[in-house]
Amino acid sequence: MRQYLGKRLRNDVVNAFGVTVLPARTVLLEEHLIVLENHKIDSISVILDVVVEEKEQKSTTPRGLVNQVVTQAKLLYDTIHESGTVPVNELQEQVIPAVQQVANHPNIFELFEAVKAQDDYTYQHNIGVGVISTLIGKWLELSDEDLTALTFAGTLHDVGKLKIPSEVLNKPGKLTEEEFDLVKKHAIYGYEILKNTEGISYRTALVALQHHEREDGGGYPLGLMSDKIDLFSKIVAIADIFHAMSSKRPYHDALPFYQVVRQMKEGYFGKLDPHIVSVFLENIMTKMVGQKVVLTDDRIGEIVFINPHEEEAPLIKVDEQFIDLSSHRTVQIKQIIGL
Known part of the structure; x- marks a missing residue:
């Protein structure tokens, strides 16, 4: 039945006793196939209930998919805010299935553009971090079970911000010391919300607590060193930083691509897990050749060669001209726009 992975159910799937075991529109993951097998639902009945929505998927852009799941997430976060409980x-x-579907998009640069926060930063950031964390987890070759758990943790990492006043979170200027101290409490608030929620793993709560911790002990809220920080927390920290720098926020515009990459590289030195950052950047850089880019002087070109010593400054073809960005320091890559 593995051929049905990633397909969406048209109707509810019921067992021999008439009990619904999987609701309509569920995107089938590994755990769903196990459920079907446990209920002895054979391939014939699954075939009748499964529809490959190829037309729908082809006509839906990554940005459209992200907007759909952000809308869903906003409704659920509003529920958490009002009731104090997580609708697991x-x-x-x-x-979670929708976030994983977005993370499976074949062009990672289209994916990165799709998840950039533009308007409602808080909700778009949660989904963006969930998607990017999932992508990193795939590149680290996590098991399917761990990958789903990581998606959950990444998507809920900032749930504690629901307890921070919106006027502080969305303040356009620099936060005061008192305001920043208040914002930092979101890590503890998130941990408290999640650790007391039935159906949420303790590891998910731990990510909410630890995603601002840093390898050198300079993070918050506990100032933990590298060996005390959970792997998932390290992954989500990198996804969190990458998405934040790449997005427009109330107090700053999105950074150009070359600055994001350089600052991520600087994270090698004490702040972020060097192995995870290396895997993340390596997987991005190896997919850059052939991509269309916008340069900082607003010309559009195509990446034709990666400089192994300075990956963020490749050789670019603009019309019939070749520009080596490692030599021409006045121009760099502002944005990768995909094929």
Whole structure:
């Protein structure tokens, strides 16, 4: 039945006793196939209930998919804000499969553009970090079970911000010391919300607590050193920073691509896990040749060669001209726009 992975159910799937075991529109993951097998639902009945929505998927852009899941997530976060409880089933059935579907998009640069926060930063950031964390987890070759757990943790990493006043979170200027101290409490608030939620793993709560910790002990809220920080927390920290720098926020515009990469590289030295950063950047750089880019002087070109000593400054073809960005320091890559 593995051929049905990633397909969406048209109707509810019921067992021999008439009990719904999988609701309609569920995107089938590994754990769903196990459920079907446990209920002895054979391939014939699955074939009748599964529809490959090829037309729908082809006509839906990555940005459209992201907007859909952000809308779903906003409704669920509003529920958390009002009730103080996390709607675990709705997250499992609606949001997490959709985040994993977005992370499977074949062109990572289209994906990065799709998840950039533009308007409602708080909700778009949660989904963006969930998607990028999932992508990193795939590149680290995590098991399917760990990957789903990581998606969950990345998507819920900032849930504690629901307890921070919106006027502080969305303040256009620099935060005061008191305001910043208040914002930093979101890590503890998130941990408290998640650790007391049935159906949420302790590891998910730990990521909410630790995603601002740093390898050298200079993070918050506990100032943990590298060996005390969970692997998932390290992954989400990198996804969090990459997405934040790449997005427009209330107090600054998105950074150009070359600055994001350089600052991520600087994270090698004490702040971020060097192995995870290396895997992340290596997978980005190896996919850059052939991509269309916007330069900082607004010309559009195509990447034709990667400089192994300075990957963020490749050789670019603009019309019939070749520009070596490692030599021409007045121009750099502002944005990768994909094929």
